[in-house]
Amino acid sequence: CVLKLKQQKSPLNKLLEHLLRFLEKRDPHQFFAWPVTDDIAPGYSSIISKPMDFSTMRQKIDDHEYAALSEFSDDFRLMCENAIRYNHVDTVYHKAAKRLLQMGLKQLQPENLMRTLKPLS
Numbered sequence: 001c002v003l004k005l006k007q008q009k010s011p012l013n014k015l016l017e018h019l020l021r022f023l024e025k026r027d028p029h030q031f032f033a034w035p036v037t038d039d040i041a042p043g044y045s046s047i048i049s050k051p052m053d054f055s056t057m058r059q060k061i062d063d064h065e066y067a068a069l070s071e072f073s074d075d076f077r078l079m080c081e082n083a084i085r086y087n088h089v090d091t092v093y094h095k096a097a098k099r100l101l102q103m104g105l106k107q108l109q110p111e112n113l114m115r116t117l118k119p120l121s
């Protein structure tokens, strides 16, 4: 059998894995860890046309589906905005999504990005 050589992690992939770990730490209840199912959220799949969650983002990193940081940020924003739209404003999920989005976009700003990357260089 032909051994599938472990693909070298590209610099972008190293950055995205680092960012994903940073963002996941700010979801202590793991509300965003896995896809939302219709069982836990009635009608979810007919309301949210493009679902997204951290496990899907991790799979996309591993499958080299992100060609740029902006594509990763788009999925992060999509994940948060789905929760902001589906969940009523007075729910823990809506509130957690707003906090996570605000914190995540701040972290993705170039000057803050450099700050988290320093130790990686």
Ligand SMILES: CC(=O)c1cc(-c2ccccn2)c2ncccn12
Pocket (backbone or CB within 6 Å): 030, 031, 032, 036, 040, 041, 082, 083, 086, 087, 093
């Ligand atoms: C992210 C989201 O919208 C979500 C996560 C969850 C969730 C995630 C993990 C464990 C339990 N619930 C959820 N439950 C009901 C309605 C919406 N949600």
